[in-house]
Amino acid sequence: MSNFNQERVLSVHHWTDNLVSFTTTRDPSFRFRSGEFTMIGLTFDERPLLRAYSLASAHYENRLEFFAIKVPDGPLTSRLQQLKEGDEIIVSRKATGTLVIDNLEYGRNLYLIGTGTGLAPFLSVIKDPATYLRFKNVALLHGCRRIEDLAYGEMITGKLPSDELVGDFARYQLIYHPTVTRDRFWNCGRITDLIASGKLFSDIELPELDPQHDRVMICGSPALVRDARELLVAKGFIEGNHGEPAQFVFEKEFAERNN
Ligand code: A2P
Numbered sequence: 001m002s003n004f005n006q007e008r009v010l011s012v013h014h015w016t017d018n019l020v021s022f023t024t025t026r027d028p029s030f031r032f033r034s035g036e037f038t039m040i041g042l043t044f045d046e047r048p049l050l051r052a053y054s055l056a057s058a059h060y061e062n063r064l065e066f067f068a069i070k071v072p073d074g075p076l077t078s079r080l081q082q083l084k085e086g087d088e089i090i091v092s093r094k095a096t097g098t099l100v101i102d103n104l105e106y107g108r109n110l111y112l113i114g115t116g117t118g119l120a121p122f123l124s125v126i127k128d129p130a131t132y133l134r135f136k137n138v139a140l141l142h143g144c145r146r147i148e149d150l151a152y153g154e155m156i157t158g159k160l161p162s163d164e165l166v167g168d169f170a171r172y173q174l175i176y177h178p179t180v181t182r183d184r185f186w187n188c189g190r191i192t193d194l195i196a197s198g199k200l201f202s203d204i205e206l207p208e209l210d211p212q213h214d215r216v217m218i219c220g221s222p223a224l225v226r227d228a229r230e231l232l233v234a235k236g237f238i239e240g241n242h243g244e245p246a247q248f249v250f251e252k253e254f255a256e257r258n259n
Contacts, residue, residue, distance in 0.1 A: 032095030054120035058127035115220030132169035
């Protein structure tokens with residue numbers, strides 16, 4: 001049996017010249033946990049061209065969703081930007097990843113720090129009722145260069161609160177806090193700077209980060225991951241892993257490493 005399922009593209013949404021998301025059919029046997037990634041790709045010259053992508057859809061949805069950056073010369077992403085409804089893509093039968101709540105100890109607040117398309121795994125995390133049953137507050141921090149890059153904002157603030165399954169949870173427990181660094185916006189600055197200065201906590205009305213009570217997931221560029229990790233380690237946070245849950249986990253956003 002092949003390690004891949006053949007799926008069909010159901011919809012494509014171009015957020016900006018650089019950002020695209022798309023949905024596909026989902027083989028009923030494909031299982032994943034919120035926050036995980038899988039390998040997806042296209043067959044090109046009869047050879048599969050595969051890359052890792054986080055699952056942006058909820059584990060209970062009957063379609064899959066992916067959020068990708070378009071790299072002009074990227075072997076796969078340059079082709080993904082041509083993707084249209086009805087096209088076939090291949091999706092691994094397996095999903096994996098560290099950004100799952102089971103890799104974190106129980107706590108009071110869950111912070112999801114995502115920059116750029118590093119938001120993707122957190123879209124499945126915030127659509128999962130288990131996230132809200134585990135944590136009292138869930139703060140989603142999305143950092144981008146430009147306002148136009150703040151994809152999914154409307155889904156998070158407009159649609160999610162009235163969602164049949166997680167609407168009540170999202171209304172009362174989810175704090176969505178977008179920030180940009182290269183436009184004027186109501187909230188500006190790098191997430192790491194907003195944490196270090198304490199401005200984040202006065203803005204979202206939560207106490208400063210505390211390893212005893214707070215848990216953190218990080219997903220973004222290697223530089224963001226490095227700096228956010230340093231910040232957390234300096235505050236006494238311990239990194240978690242499979243089989244060893246602790247206080248924070250991270251994953252580097254994929255497109256930057258292998259486009
Ligand atoms: P900045 O505009 O100051 O570089 P990118 O598209 O490069 O992944 O960046 C997405 C967002 O993450 C931008 O707002 C960017 O800010 C920010 N960012 C990049 N590197 C870091 C870092 N080392 N620490 C915190 N934020 C970062």
